[in-house]
Amino acid sequence: MTKYGRQLGIGPTDNTSNERTPRNKLNLIPEAARTSFVPYAPRAHSINLAEADMTRIAPGRPRASGEAIKVSGKLMDEYGRPIRNALIEIWNANQHGGYTHDEDHSGLPIDQNFLGIGRTLSSSDGNYEFWTIKPGAYLARPDIGRWRPPHIHVSIIGGSSRLISQMYFPNDPHNAKDPMRILMGDSFEANIGKKYIVTDGDFDCGYNFDIIIGGKNPTFFENNIT
């Protein structure tokens, strides 16, 4: 007999979400197939330290325009245990809301000094830090005036840990109407960076963003939890 899991929600006012969200409930994975649903990405990551500094295209190049910010935090499982040496991929829009991706046809200005793509690894304590430019909001639905609030995309691969998420900014007026934020409900709080003062270096401020990867997956093979 089929056992059902979640019914996924469709993001309000999000056309792509309407086109791509499964209408049937998810099927619950039977225990006999459980381990086969925990993909393990082999650790073959070679990272240049400069990739964590997204405020410049390369060391020694001019600073990108906009507010330079630090984003830092700790990568953990639900039990507070660090997820070590995980690959953290970051991408975000420039201060005008434009991406360097060749499929971004919004026509928003591009900053020649901002790539908007970075990578870093979590430390042996699970800590991470990267530097970037605070992204601008962009008009996602001109027909109804719905904006995407400023956000930084993050992708985490650490052995069997896998999460793709976004960090949002506190008190942004566009947060309230974001389709995915609406689906998250009150738990949206967990996806907001907490502002802090930065005294070293030339930064406007920092944001603390602890990333907690839920479920059994983060430590399924590395550290079995019953």
Next chain:
Amino acid sequence: MTYSNKEINRLTPTNEDTVGPYYPPSLCENNNSLDMTNIRSGIVFKPLGEKITIKGCVKDIDGKLSNGCLLEFWQPNSQGFYYRPDTESHEMVDPWFTGYARHRTKDGNFSLTTIKPGVADGRAPNITVTLFSDGIMRLVTQLFFADEKSNSDDPLLLSIPEELRERLMINKVAHNEYEIEIIMAGNNETPFFDDLLS
């Protein structure tokens, strides 16, 4: 109802969010090529087993190709053995095959070159697919080979209604060539599985 200390002390997980339309293709290993048989190029060693190509596509509720999806594939080697942290020094590991590859499809089509997976742990041969796309959170499913007798005993296939099973079948179209359509929503929707509650 009783709770263990572990449950009481759990931290609130960070919500998943959509990958959005602009995942940078350059972040995928091996320059975004989807070939599991070539983890170290330019050497004489190759993974054991039957090399196959699976041509596939991802479609939306209107039957349109779903552009910009990030696809991740995971499977055991030809002996049915998974490469994982707890197995990596085992003699059954094929040193030339990790069973993992990812790819951002620009237009919704993909072509995976791999080794036909073996039978693992009482399962019919299958490939786990993780799908990230704009507008949705992560989706997961497993794809099977239509011509495998062991499908009739597979616990995952048996856990879903019979009429849905054929939607997870990769069909053979020529020698070592297969095809699959993944339909994210609507008519003939691909069955997806819940990765969080189990």
